[in-house]
Amino acid sequence: MSQPLPAGALAGKTALVTGSSRGIGADTVRYFAQAGANVVINFRNKAPRAEKLAAELRGLGVQVLVVGADLTDPVSVQEMFRAVEEVFGCLDILVLNASGGMEGGMAEDYALKLNRDAQVNVLETALPLLGDGSRVVFVTSHQAHFIRTTPTMDAYVPVALSKRAGEDALRERIPALEERGIGFVVVSGDMIEGTITATLLERVNPGAIASRRESAGKLYNVSEFAAEVAQAAVDPVPADHTRLVGDTSSFAGE
Numbered sequence: 001m002s003q004p005l006p007a008g009a010l011a012g013k014t015a016l017v018t019g020s021s022r023g024i025g026a027d028t029v030r031y032f033a034q035a036g037a038n039v040v041i042n043f044r045n046k047a048p049r050a051e052k053l054a055a056e057l058r059g060l061g062v063q064v065l066v067v068g069a070d071l072t073d074p075v076s077v078q079e080m081f082r083a084v085e086e087v088f089g090c091l092d093i094l095v096l097n098a099s100g101g102m103e104g105g106m107a108e109d110y111a112l113k114l115n116r117d118a119q120v121n122v123l124e125t126a127l128p129l130l131g132d133g134s135r136v137v138f139v140t141s142h143q144a145h146f147i148r149t150t151p152t153m154d155a156y157v158p159v160a161l162s163k164r165a166g167e168d169a170l171r172e173r174i175p176a177l178e179e180r181g182i183g184f185v186v187v188s189g190d191m192i193e194g195t196i197t198a199t200l201l202e203r204v205n206p207g208a209i210a211s212r213r214e215s216a217g218k219l220y221n222v223s224e225f226a227a228e229v230a231q232a233a234v235d236p237v238p239a240d241h242t243r244l245v246g247d248t249s250s251f252a253g254e
Helices: 023-034 047-058 074-088 110-129 154-171 174-179 196-204 208-216 222-232
Strands: 014-017 038-043 064-068 091-096 130-141 183-189 242-245
Touching: 014 023, 014 074, 023 038, 023 047, 023 091, 023 222, 038 047, 038 074, 047 064, 064 074, 074 110, 091 110, 110 130, 110 154, 130 154, 130 222, 154 183, 174 183, 183 222, 222 242
Parallel strands: 014 038, 014 091, 038 064, 091 130, 130 183, 183 242
Antiparallel strands: none
């Protein structure tokens, strides 16, 4: 795996990535640790996987805190940030990576609770720990970011709409964040090969990934997209607060 951020670039900083026991979140938190940041690995129900990653990252010489939290439960979120404050005192980077809504057996409003309400609550709860010069990154997909102007697969519509609602709710907070010196960036990517969402969509629409790959010319894999997320935490904030990863020519503008 390549190392997108220079070694030592984040020395003395602390980064928390939601949903970081696997996939994009795990690779993002790994890149931060490689750059010297102390990191917080958040998981919902994959404790052994989170602990295995933590052991690997501690080998890099950084401090690692593992915190299980259900992001849709405000009390659980408060406990997570209380633990962060006790161990590190503050937070420099918050990556809102965890999302969902395609899982079976969930309530009808689960996607909106997780992808909008929980994202806003996580940010609000983290605010006392975020100081001048800190950065918040929200991870989304082109299919969600452009859902108002470009249709997507039926199976993904509820997730796309809820993630776009989450993005909009977070964007409303940009002026208040800027007043406190906190940068905010939305990172939007196409279908990412190897993610759970892509696998579920392929199951519902066989050939969907190959079709999208042909249309886009290239699809990023998990580690490649995670590198873009990590980079968004340190690069200057774009004027429109948006980092589009990969081809967007088949998506109509907002």
